[in-house]
Amino acid sequence: MSQNPKHVLDHFNLFREPEYVEMFENKKKNFENPHPQEKVAEIIEWTKTEEYRELNFKREALTVNPAKTCQPLGAVFLALGFEETLPFVHGSQGCVAYYRSHLSRHFKEPTSCVSSSMTEDAAVFGGLNNMIDGLANAYAMYKPKMIAVSTTCMAEVIGDDLNAFIKNAKEKGSVPQEYDVPFAHTPAFVGSHITGYDNALKGILEHFWAGKERSETDLINIVMGFDGYSVGNIREVKRILSEMGVNFLLVGDTSDVFDTPTDGTFRMYMGGTRLSDMQEAVNAKATVSFQEYNTPKSLEYAASLGQKTLAFHYPIGIRATDRWLMAISELSGKAIPESLKLERGRLVDAVADSTSHLHGKKFALYGDPDQMLGLSEFLMELGVEPVHVLATNGGKEWEERMNALFASSPYGTGCHAWPGRDLWHMRSLLFTEPVDFLIGNTYGKYLERDTGTPLIRIGFPIFDRHHHHRYPTVGYQGAMNVLVKILDKVFDEMDKNTNVPSKTDYSYDIIR
Amino acid sequence: MSQNIEEAKKIIAEVLEVYPEKTRKKREKHLNVFEEGKPDCGVKSNIKTVPGVMTIRGCAYAGSKGVVWGPIKDMIHISHGPVGCGQYSWAARRNYYIGTTGVDSFVTMQFTSDFQEKDIVFGGDKKLEKIMDEIQELFPLNKGITVQSECPIGLIGDDIEAVSKKKSKEYDGKTIVPVRCEGFRGVSQSLGHHIANDTIRDWVFDKKKGAEIETTPYDVAIIGDYNIGGDAWSSRILLEEMGLRVVAQWSGDGSIEELINTPKVKLNILHCYRSMNYISRHMEEKYGIPWVEYNFFGPTKIAESLRKIAAFFDDKIRENAEKVIAKYEALTKATVEKYRPRLEGKTVMLFVGGLRPRHVIGAYEDLGMNVIGTGYEFGHNDDYQRTTHYVKDGTIIYDDVTGYEFEKFVEALKPDLVASGIKEKYVFQKMGYPFRQMHSWDYSGPYHGYDGFSIFARDMDMAINNPVWQMAKAPF
Numbered sequence: 001m002s003q004n005p006k007h008v009l010d011h012f013n014l015f016r017e018p019e020y021v022e023m024f025e026n027k028k029k030n031f032e033n034p035h036p037q038e039k040v041a042e043i044i045e046w047t048k049t050e051e052y053r054e055l056n057f058k059r060e061a062l063t064v065n066p067a068k069t070c071q072p073l074g075a076v077f078l079a080l081g082f083e084e085t086l087p088f089v090h091g092s093q094g095c096v097a098y099y100r101s102h103l104s105r106h107f108k109e110p111t112s113c114v115s116s117s118m119t120e121d122a123a124v125f126g127g128l129n130n131m132i133d134g135l136a137n138a139y140a141m142y143k144p145k146m147i148a149v150s151t152t153c154m155a156e157v158i159g160d161d162l163n164a165f166i167k168n169a170k171e172k173g174s175v176p177q178e179y180d181v182p183f184a185h186t187p188a189f190v191g192s193h194i195t196g197y198d199n200a201l202k203g204i205l206e207h208f209w210a211g212k213e214r215s216e217t218d219l220i221n222i223v224m225g226f227d228g229y230s231v232g233n234i235r236e237v238k239r240i241l242s243e244m245g246v247n248f249l250l251v252g253d254t255s256d257v258f259d260t261p262t263d264g265t266f267r268m269y270m271g272g273t274r275l276s277d278m279q280e281a282v283n284a285k286a287t288v289s290f291q292e293y294n295t296p297k298s299l300e301y302a303a304s305l306g307q308k309t310l311a312f313h314y315p316i317g318i319r320a321t322d323r324w325l326m327a328i329s330e331l332s333g334k335a336i337p338e339s340l341k342l343e344r345g346r347l348v349d350a351v352a353d354s355t356s357h358l359h360g361k362k363f364a365l366y367g368d369p370d371q372m373l374g375l376s377e378f379l380m381e382l383g384v385e386p387v388h389v390l391a392t393n394g395g396k397e398w399e400e401r402m403n404a405l406f407a408s409s410p411y412g413t414g415c416h417a418w419p420g421r422d423l424w425h426m427r428s429l430l431f432t433e434p435v436d437f438l439i440g441n442t443y444g445k446y447l448e449r450d451t452g453t454p455l456i457r458i459g460f461p462i463f464d465r466h467h468h469h470r471y472p473t474v475g476y477q478g479a480m481n482v483l484v485k486i487l488d489k490v491f492d493e494m495d496k497n498t499n500v501p502s503k504t505d506y507s508y509d510i511i512r
Numbered sequence: 513m514s515q516n517i518e519e520a521k522k523i524i525a526e527v528l529e530v531y532p533e534k535t536r537k538k539r540e541k542h543l544n545v546f547e548e549g550k551p552d553c554g555v556k557s558n559i560k561t562v563p564g565v566m567t568i569r570g571c572a573y574a575g576s577k578g579v580v581w582g583p584i585k586d587m588i589h590i591s592h593g594p595v596g597c598g599q600y601s602w603a604a605r606r607n608y609y610i611g612t613t614g615v616d617s618f619v620t621m622q623f624t625s626d627f628q629e630k631d632i633v634f635g636g637d638k639k640l641e642k643i644m645d646e647i648q649e650l651f652p653l654n655k656g657i658t659v660q661s662e663c664p665i666g667l668i669g670d671d672i673e674a675v676s677k678k679k680s681k682e683y684d685g686k687t688i689v690p691v692r693c694e695g696f697r698g699v700s701q702s703l704g705h706h707i708a709n710d711t712i713r714d715w716v717f718d719k720k721k722g723a724e725i726e727t728t729p730y731d732v733a734i735i736g737d738y739n740i741g742g743d744a745w746s747s748r749i750l751l752e753e754m755g756l757r758v759v760a761q762w763s764g765d766g767s768i769e770e771l772i773n774t775p776k777v778k779l780n781i782l783h784c785y786r787s788m789n790y791i792s793r794h795m796e797e798k799y800g801i802p803w804v805e806y807n808f809f810g811p812t813k814i815a816e817s818l819r820k821i822a823a824f825f826d827d828k829i830r831e832n833a834e835k836v837i838a839k840y841e842a843l844t845k846a847t848v849e850k851y852r853p854r855l856e857g858k859t860v861m862l863f864v865g866g867l868r869p870r871h872v873i874g875a876y877e878d879l880g881m882n883v884i885g886t887g888y889e890f891g892h893n894d895d896y897q898r899t900t901h902y903v904k905d906g907t908i909i910y911d912d913v914t915g916y917e918f919e920k921f922v923e924a925l926k927p928d929l930v931a932s933g934i935k936e937k938y939v940f941q942k943m944g945y946p947f948r949q950m951h952s953w954d955y956s957g958p959y960h961g962y963d964g965f966s967i968f969a970r971d972m973d974m975a976i977n978n979p980v981w982q983m984a985k986a987p988f
Binding site for chain 1: 695
């Protein structure tokens with residue numbers, strides 16, 4: 001017995017105590033009928049080979065450890081960015097439990113969202129009654145200003161018609177006739193969470209803008225796309241645009257709802273794009289997207305009304321931020337202020353100070369397509385080679401853009417984009433073409449464990465590190481944060497690799 | 513009727529006022545106050561959730577893949593359908609296991625058929641066949657496959673049973689289990705547990721033979737322990753110390769071999785009654801194996817349970833049980849002495865799933881704490897009957913509580929601790945209430961057994977007496 005209330009042993013150490021270790025060995029030997037150790041060792045080694053990689057890349061049907069999730073998550077995320085808006089997902093209820101858990105595990109914040117709780121009878125007869133009752137209940141209980149409806153795959157497979165259902169529910173008095181219930185069909189078997197973001201956004205734009213007479217103003221609508229750093233990034237973008245004096249509207253502002261205070265009050269709703277502003281936003285001269293692959297249909301819709309549209313690929317780093325700022329400046333007619341030029345200079349200064357520790361390092365990275373474009377460009381600005389860049393939800397066109405980006409810099413030579421691949425593919429890549437560092441979300445820790453490639457956590461979800469979503473990753477300040485995050489890991493690894501007394505510690509320098 | 517009960521009933525009535533009439537009529541059947549001497553808690557349960565209310569419940573897939581099957585470590589569990597279900601349940605439940613992940617163990621991996629539109633239109637059976645081939649090639653040490661159906665499977669008419677049979681034959685009788693746990697089936701996770709139990713009966717027990725093992729008169733199986741944070745391990749060690757031989761763990765850190773061999777045991781000991789009573793009853797009927805419910809939360813219930821389990825065996829085991837209880841007495845005493853003074857009289861409101869809405873009450877009471885409200889996410893009437901042995905007169909009971917109700921009940925009763933899940937955690941912390949996740953042990957654990965109790969006590973103290981709660985209100 002090793003437990004001790006004076007110094008409680010957690011799972012970390014308790015199970016390393018001899019009585020447990022012996023128990024595990026006996027359990028395995030006597031009851032699990034395990035494969036012989038040599039066989040296991042042989043397969044471990046085999047999974048590291050070129051041969052295994054080849055088989056692994058031949059996969060046509062099986063997906064293992066994908067770096068994407070399904071549409072409705074993106075739709076729920078977007079909906080939470082509007083004033084007192086309750087996301088309502090029509091379909092099975094378990095899905096909503098999953099979205100809420102997933103977002104809460106990342107942001108460490110409550111996630112409010114309801115389901116129409118469809119079951120077998122709804123599968124047979126359709127979910128109309130679930131919509132009617134669900135809207136009535138959600139409206140009565142949570143008093144939202146708007147209910148944004150999306151769908152799970154169940155409702156999509158049986159073909160429920162949201163437009164008709166919502167009309168019907170309004171006729172039955174579930175919510176008032178003029179009450180805002182935008183909707184989007186978000187089938188989980190098409191695209192990924194970024195597709196859901198786009199569909200939900202388009203649904204909301206259409207809801208507020210369709211049939212409106214446009215009288216153009218100097219307003220610029222800013223759309224950020226699905227982003228695990230939305231709290232930090234939205235605030236940073238707002239700061240930059242305010243500093244420039246741009247008349248802008250952040251459409252889908254999740255910066256406050258995912259960063260509410262602990263002060264004795266639970267705020268189900270906080271911040272978000274005001275609904276009255278959304279009415280006005282139709283008059284904007286332009287809608288600018290931070291993440292092109294998150295917003296194709298939404299931008300197309302905005303353009304169809306006569307708005308200018310511009311799209312970026314998660315501008316991160318120096319040149320991408322330059323381009324973004326210059327574009328906004330041109331669009332708005334507002335000059336980029338000295339203060340931002342100073343920030344830029346400080347970022348370049350920081351890069352210059354540290355670049356020798358990054359130069360020529362090889363990185364692998366995975367995540368959403370726009371973020372991969374943005375990050376890769378920044379890495380190449382740092383003299384880093386983004387050797388393997390993988391986006392499970394990236395397609396052919398993304399691959400071409402990645403290749404064009406690689407071709408634009410000597411640091412892109414020999415780099416490869418991997419659309420539609422998953423983290424089990426990445427595992428093979430890391431074994432057969434090793435790199436110095438890996439950038440990815442929390443699931444990357446399994447790759448770190450298996451391949452020994454140190455993981456720098458940038459992406460979504462990040463479950464096992466806290467609070468990083470509060471700090472921006474975009475703009476010059478965001479690039480600074482990303483730079484520091486990368487450098488911290490690089491230096492930590494340097495120290496870890498040089499700390500054996502009398503063997504390697506001559507390089508255990510105190511000045512780097 | 514005591515004043516407490518009257519007071520609590522008033523709170524319930526007030527909370528119900530928010531609902532449209534139709535919903536109020538439904539919800540009022542799920543809320544009540546326990547009155548001493550009654551045979552149950554006076555609530556309806558295991559009924560469809562009312563749409564739009566923000567239920568905490570999940571689905572049948574969560575009950576099968578997430579709870580019952582997912583922890584079986586040497587099999588590959590395919591989340592069959594679109595990508596999301598497998599993604600959200602990927603490694604989220606902390607079912608600890610020992611094995612080389614990706615080689616001979618697969619628990620913390622996400623295998624999915626990642627359905628696309630064409631799979632919905634043309635069906636996914638061909639794809640599923642190919643997936644099984646690819647699994648065989650890339651993960652040759654897997655000892656079996658389960659197909660965890662997501663919603664579309666049952667709606668598009670795929671025949672996963674035929675695919676499973678065909679492929680099993682092709683791979684020399686390999687264990688391949690089709691599970692019809694589509695998320696729209698039933699009213700909660702609960703039906704998923706039942707369906708998963710039934711598939712073990714139909715596709716494992718009746719069909720598979722494992723390596724021969726010697727049996728002894730002291731063979732037992734741990735049923736319904738998912739080894740969250742190592743719970744099954746800190747339980748197993750006690751059973752082994754009292755001389756029993758644990759042949760199988762269902763299903764935390766479990767293996768297919770253990771499932772196959774379970775019908776040879778002398779006694780099934782059942783922790784999570786809700787999720788695994790089905791298979792226990794089946795083994796009783798078919799193989800004549802008795803089963804006994806036990807509770808390894810807190811020293812009072814642990815001792816009671818050890819004696820209850822020992823009673824099925826001979827004097828040697830009974831004496832050993834006493835020895836085990838005696839062995840840990842010093843640890844228990846020191847734990848209680850350290851933490852009870854810090855926790856005495858503190859009140860708790862629970863809302864969890866499975867066995868915990870009742871099972872953990874004893875552990876709180878060992879620390880001098882009182883549970884003043886509890887409820888089940890997906891309990892049935894037999895759970896609420898069992899709950900009467902745990903709760904005190906006047907305890908408020910809420911079945912399938914809605915976000916709104918839970919908030920209001922907490923506001924009204926002002927407990928010192930709220931203990932529920934991740935979806936509730938931040939709501940109550942914002943309100944200034946100490947909170948512990950009682951599904952994942954808030955990333956701590958184990959909480960089972962004597963070793964677990966010390967961790968449990970430390971964690972409750974750390975939550976309730978945390979300095980942060982004194983600072984929630986600004987002094988200005």
